[in-house]
Amino acid sequence: MTDKIPELPSERLRMTGLRPTRQRVALAELLFGSGDRHFTAEMVHAEAVQNGVPVSLATVYNTLHQFVQAGLLREVAIEGSKTYFDTKTSNHFHFFFEKDGTLVDIEPADIKVENLPKPPEGTEITRIDVLVRLTPIK
Amino acid sequence: MTDKIPELPSERLRMTGLRPTRQRVALAELLFGSGDRHFTAEMVHAEAVQNGVPVSLATVYNTLHQFVQAGLLREVAIEGSKTYFDTKTSNHFHFFFEKDGTLVDIEPADIKVENLPKPPEGTEITRIDVLVRLTPIK
DNA sequence: CTGTGTGCAAACTCTTTGCATAAGT
DNA sequence: ACTTATGCAAAGAGTTTGCACACAG
Numbered sequence: 001m002t003d004k005i006p007e008l009p010s011e012r013l014r015m016t017g018l019r020p021t022r023q024r025v026a027l028a029e030l031l032f033g034s035g036d037r038h039f040t041a042e043m044v045h046a047e048a049v050q051n052g053v054p055v056s057l058a059t060v061y062n063t064l065h066q067f068v069q070a071g072l073l074r075e076v077a078i079e080g081s082k083t084y085f086d087t088k089t090s091n092h093f094h095f096f097f098e099k100d101g102t103l104v105d106i107e108p109a110d111i112k113v114e115n116l117p118k119p120p121e122g123t124e125i126t127r128i129d130v131l132v133r134l135t136p137i138k
Numbered sequence: 139m140t141d142k143i144p145e146l147p148s149e150r151l152r153m154t155g156l157r158p159t160r161q162r163v164a165l166a167e168l169l170f171g172s173g174d175r176h177f178t179a180e181m182v183h184a185e186a187v188q189n190g191v192p193v194s195l196a197t198v199y200n201t202l203h204q205f206v207q208a209g210l211l212r213e214v215a216i217e218g219s220k221t222y223f224d225t226k227t228s229n230h231f232h233f234f235f236e237k238d239g240t241l242v243d244i245e246p247a248d249i250k251v252e253n254l255p256k257p258p259e260g261t262e263i264t265r266i267d268v269l270v271r272l273t274p275i276k
Numbered sequence: 277c278t279g280t281g282t283g284c285a286a287a288c289t290c291t292t293t294g295c296a297t298a299a300g301t
Numbered sequence: 302a303c304t305t306a307t308g309c310a311a312a313g314a315g316t317t318t319g320c321a322c323a324c325a326g
Contacts, residue, residue, distance in 0.1 A: 022325095056282065058282080059281080077216050104258070106255060120233070123235070126236065130266065132254065134263060157304095159300070160307095179291080194307065219289065219316080220290070
């Protein structure tokens with residue numbers, strides 16, 4: 001599942017120039033240990049504490065942002081107050097369940113965005129976000 | 139520019155069941171008086187006050203949400219703390235200038251989203267948001 | 277040891293709410 | 302008059318920050 005990237009969290013962290021501290025290693029294990037995930041800082045903090053990893057919410061925020069900068073995570077654009085993060089950093093899109101605010105990946109192969117207008121003078125496209133909003137039928 | 143919809147803000151408001159109060163009429167004039175616009179509550183408030191319309195920020199928030207409910211506005215999903223609103227409620231997408239957080243419409247004719255995977259059991263697509271992120275070239 | 281990271285609490289930003297006053301019909 | 306909207310200030314939610322202490326190299 002994670003074979004192109006070092007298994008050991010401490011290795012991955014070191015590669016990005018982040019010191020593998022207890023908290024960072026523990027969070028990395030949580031976040032990258034089981035497939036692709038979507039979460040908020042609050043969720044990560046709750047899960048960490050629940051798993052016996054004593055870490056403060058402030059450190060979770062710091063760490064998540066450091067991971068984003070390091071390219072290990074990315075943020076997902078959703079309206080609303082909370083910031084969502086995604087462990088899958090490669091190009092892909094999302095289903096968004098309005099009912100409960102959940103996200104599910106859509107593989108880029110499963111959707112096609114074409115016919116893009118050329119970006120305005122002097123600008124270039126850095127990314128395209130697609131959010132397919134879903135509600136329960138009836 | 140606005141010919142399928144009553145010109146008079148007070149009419150539009152009445153149609154939606156909102157009392158045409160001073161503030162609501164003034165805000166409607168500001169927002170719908172000049173083509174399609176994108177803004178935050180803060181921006182609307184500043185512009186209103188600047189135009190001599192005495193309105194509180196709380197009322198701006200209330201009003202914007204009422205307009206959204208009435209279908210006169212819609213929110214735009216962007217990451218970050220502030221909520222953006224859009225006067226264009228019909229189906230369309232956006233360019234997002236990361237440099238300054240500005241939005242520009244993309245007509246649906248200018249972009250094509252195809253090959254959508256069918257939504258999970260028991261759900262249906264309510265909307266598709268596409269955000270094309272732009273940065274200045276070098 | 278030396279420098280970076282962590283935790284706590286306070287600060288901050290954006291948004292919502294409660295309640296008395298003002299305005300619409 | 303009766304009802305709904307507004308404004309203010311206070312409360313809330315999510316996130317960031319400052320600084321003393323702890324830990325990694």
